[in-house]
Amino acid sequence: MHELGVVFHVIDQIEELAEENKLTEVSTVTLQLGEVSAVIPEYLVDCWNWAVKKHEIMKECKLNIEKIHAVTYCEDCKETYATVEHGKTCPHCGSEHTYLVTGNEFLIKEIEAC
Numbered sequence: 001m002h003e004l005g006v007v008f009h010v011i012d013q014i015e016e017l018a019e020e021n022k023l024t025e026v027s028t029v030t031l032q033l034g035e036v037s038a039v040i041p042e043y044l045v046d047c048w049n050w051a052v053k054k055h056e057i058m059k060e061c062k063l064n065i066e067k068i069h070a071v072t073y074c075e076d077c078k079e080t081y082a083t084v085e086h087g088k089t090c091p092h093c094g095s096e097h098t099y100l101v102t103g104n105e106f107l108i109k110e111i112e113a114c
Contacts, residue, residue: 003043006106007051011058014111018057021113028062028112034105035070035084070103 014026033039045063052058070083074090075097081090083103088096 003039004047004051006039007044007047010108011051011055013108015055015057017111018113023113024057026058026061026111026113028064028110029108030064030066030110032066032068032105032107032109034068034103036100036103037106039106041065041067066109068102068105071101072098073101074098 010029010031014029017023018026031044033041033044044065048063052061052063071080072083072086072088072090073080074093074095076095077090077093079090079092080101081092083100085091088098090096090098
């Protein structure tokens with residue numbers, strides 16, 4: 001389960017920011033998670049709830065997840081489409097000359113702290 005490693009990485013980054021900014025408590029973290037990022041939101045939340053209890057500054061920290069939809073662009077017809085629904089093949093023209101535009105992200109969007 002790589003979600004636990006991802007959670008530890010996010011916690012490390014937040015603790016560094018907290019130290020730099022002399023924060024005493026982090027209450028909420030909002031992550032943006034791409035639809036095809038290979039991170040399972042439910043596992044991420046479970047790992048988060050377990051891991052934050054081990055970090056004094058984040059003991060009660062809540063995790064919010066914002067989903068970023070996967071969108072693919074077709075180089076032949078210049079259209080975009082929903083990646084999960086159609087995969088690599090463009091539903092507009094049938095081309096496979098496509099690439100992912102959004103949906104693979106994993107970003108810390110916002111941190112609420114004291």
